[in-house]
Amino acid sequence: MTDTIADEQVPAAATSPRRATTSASDAVGADLLAGIAAWPLWAMLGWNDIRLRYRRSVLGPFWMTLSMAIFVVTLGFIYSRIFKMDIRTYLPFLALGFILWGFVSTTLNESGGAFLEGDRIIKQIRVPFSAFVFRVVWRNFIVLLHTIVLIVPIWIIFGMTPGLNSLLVVPGVALVYLNLAWAGIVVAILSTRFRDIPLIVATALQVTMFATPIMWPVSSLGDYTLIADANPFFHLIELVRAPLLGNAPAPLSWTVAIGLALVGPVFAALLMRRASRRIVYWL
């Protein structure tokens, strides 16, 4: 170690506080990359969250499927009457909208507590912070898989043939997932520092649900489609909902989702670099 002795001469103030083993953690995006690399850990934690939630229940995770089915059928019947719409078009639309909104809103809401949930771990071992957010997104993705399967009986009951457009669901889901991951990191960091943020996020999401075309179609906006077009949540939902209804999502929806997926992670990485050395003190 003679080669490092020269370093001793450097006054402490001239060198940033860092450690040799993890000096890379100061680079932009380092925590996010390390978080992705830690996938066996967050995949296991997220999977366990789901299993333990439904432990000792007969249906297990399929309670999610059943309760969503009951919810969607009930609301589909009533609201198709209220909006005077054909249930054959309304119910599939409502079901997919609700299932996806559940994925988006629950992920963002739970991201607020991602670091608090892991505080015992964070205070003892060095795990990339983003891994705790990835755990939240992953476990909600598992929930999504349990509810999105409802589209199959819906296709059969209403005699729908979604065709080749349905394949677009794959890039669609990937874009939603990616956007939730970076937004989750932002929400997690801010929520840990400022304990009002999770409450603000919850309120905002509640309002957004009614302002987003989930229970009502875009066409009912008439000339005011800007309300939908300016809403990123609408585009994210469209990317998955439209393919499964047999349509191709609008180019605008792709543009918004891809644009956010390019800018968002950079923003999240910059925020994480600023915050990562302090998060543990905020817990």
Place this chain on the structure above:
Amino acid sequence: MTIIRLTNVSVDIPVYSVGSSSIRKVVLGRAIGGRFGQAAGHVIVKALKDISFEAQNGDRIGLVGNNGSGKTTLLRVLADVYAPTSGTVEVNGQVSPMFDATLGMNHDATGLENIRICGMLWGLTREELDASLDDIAEFSELGDYLKMPVRTYSAGMQLRLAFAIATLRKPDIFLLDEIIGVGDANFFQKAFARLEGLVRRSRILFVASHTKPIIQRICNKAIWLHNGTLVAYGEVGEVLEAYSSGDARLAQVAAA
């Protein structure tokens, strides 16, 4: 060989009150020119002050000092959990902390599931864990109980399981905070023997403890911390002696 070098390391821990964690206070503070900043701000605890020392291959370092002297903070700095406010930390090697053996233990999951959960948190791979199942079953004396949820275990059984998993690691730099206080005398003997094996395999050990005989038995060096400053660092016998006699003196100073 120098494996760990701390140079002028200080750690300030901000303690946030309810007010400073709320946006209202921060925004208000900004709006009126930051004068509020102080009132709404947080208390800063200087947990470590200007700590410098080196540790070489083979060092077994005991951390002694009163409650709140900075032992746990120093361990967390070494574990890369706390980033120093100033100064540099150089660690050449893989750090394995064990501050709380029951980390990750889930009471609704079975013993076997917990082996996977806790094991992966400790950085063990699935293969390593599968290969160690017999060892865990034997050391924890749980046998078929491993198929039962952990909430049905007694406190002793839970500890044995957690300890069996946490000590599977092959630490390079091993950080221990207050070795196991629970369990019967029989288990303590067994646990201590297992821990000593782990310590022997590691290159460097840091152990914080209030139990001097433990430090005397497994350490060759000691660091004495008082109010976040390093009072003494050296051969274990000398430091412990200074700590025992100096402790009273410092306590008097503090009381005066």
